[in-house]
Amino acid sequence: MVAVKAGDVDGVLRRPNPQISIYLFYGPDIGLINERARAIAERSVDDPSDPFQLIRIDGDDIASDPARLADEAGTMGLFGGKRAIWVKSTSRNIAPAVDAVLKGELTDTVVVIEGGDLQKSSPLRTLCERSQKALALPCYADTGRDLGAVVDETLKNNGFSITRDARTALIASLGGDRLATRGELSKLMLYAHGKREIVLEDVDAIMSDVSSLAMDAVVDAAFGGEGTNLEIGSRRLAAEGVHASVLLGAALRHALMLLTTRLTVEEGRPIPTVMETMRSLHFRRKPLVERHLQRWTSETLKQAIALIQASLLDTRRMASLDDTIAAKTLLDLARMARR
Numbered sequence: 001m002v003a004v005k006a007g008d009v010d011g012v013l014r015r016p017n018p019q020i021s022i023y024l025f026y027g028p029d030i031g032l033i034n035e036r037a038r039a040i041a042e043r044s045v046d047d048p049s050d051p052f053q054l055i056r057i058d059g060d061d062i063a064s065d066p067a068r069l070a071d072e073a074g075t076m077g078l079f080g081g082k083r084a085i086w087v088k089s090t091s092r093n094i095a096p097a098v099d100a101v102l103k104g105e106l107t108d109t110v111v112v113i114e115g116g117d118l119q120k121s122s123p124l125r126t127l128c129e130r131s132q133k134a135l136a137l138p139c140y141a142d143t144g145r146d147l148g149a150v151v152d153e154t155l156k157n158n159g160f161s162i163t164r165d166a167r168t169a170l171i172a173s174l175g176g177d178r179l180a181t182r183g184e185l186s187k188l189m190l191y192a193h194g195k196r197e198i199v200l201e202d203v204d205a206i207m208s209d210v211s212s213l214a215m216d217a218v219v220d221a222a223f224g225g226e227g228t229n230l231e232i233g234s235r236r237l238a239a240e241g242v243h244a245s246v247l248l249g250a251a252l253r254h255a256l257m258l259l260t261t262r263l264t265v266e267e268g269r270p271i272p273t274v275m276e277t278m279r280s281l282h283f284r285r286k287p288l289v290e291r292h293l294q295r296w297t298s299e300t301l302k303q304a305i306a307l308i309q310a311s312l313l314d315t316r317r318m319a320s321l322d323d324t325i326a327a328k329t330l331l332d333l334a335r336m337a338r339r
Helices: 006-014 030-043 059-064 067-074 095-103 123-130 144-157 164-172 178-191 200-206 213-224 227-240 244-266 271-276 286-295 298-317 319-338
Strands: 022-026 054-058 083-088 109-114 134-138
Touching: 006 030, 006 134, 022 030, 022 095, 022 123, 030 083, 030 109, 030 178, 054 059, 054 067, 059 067, 059 083, 067 083, 067 095, 067 109, 095 109, 095 123, 123 134, 144 164, 144 178, 164 200, 178 200, 213 227, 213 244, 213 286, 213 319, 227 319, 244 271, 244 286, 244 298, 244 319, 271 286, 298 319
Parallel strands: 022 109, 022 134, 054 083, 083 109
Antiparallel strands: none
């Protein structure tokens, strides 16, 4: 099969191919993997609450007994009808078990696999990408457009509207993991219960910036030349499992924002005046960003952007060293800031 691009996954899932027997979801966004796997598994059967129609199997069990998946997939339902086998993620290799299923013929049965963050060379990912009966579907952290769609759909389905400034602040506070995003939206809607429109004050009152608050602190420390805060924040993000590319992406967005703003300053506008126009920036970060604008010039910011872009490319080329690459890049930025 032709590899499915991240932006095409939702379209593929809206129009499932009846020839596909196995759906493999993989990538760094564990929440999005689970959400999509649940959706396709439950949609593939008549009654998702029936344990004989929707069978859940732990990936470790399949790795220990590779024949189990093929046996389960080839079993006919007691009362007939459609069946789905939902395989939870594991760090162990289950490619042999999946290969056995692909070599057989499935009737009214779909296998859905949560694969975790698989590298391009992963045997399971390679197997599914090459098979005519399988799809390997990437799940990456939501972009601004994706987040906007999730926010709009969720609020609308629950009877809420949202003001433009509140929506901007909300989207800036989300991302990184779909499951965390859903949880934050649930808290916000619970807080706004009894209202029809969510306003900026509601967002400020309830949003904890689960995925971005710690990341912002690390980025701010790097661009502020604060080595101690950078080390503490980086260790926290590593413990929470934040992917290196996500962190470097946040640093790149910050550098691009600073460059645009710094060019305006160098054209003659005072920094305090420019800061007043940055309404989407959380008020707690404004003093830090103002110091960044004083410390960095447009030329040094261009150097920083080139450094981050090169590091992002290196994390894809040398995936096993991605955390080390990200840590070194942030330290280099802190050294540049101090100079």
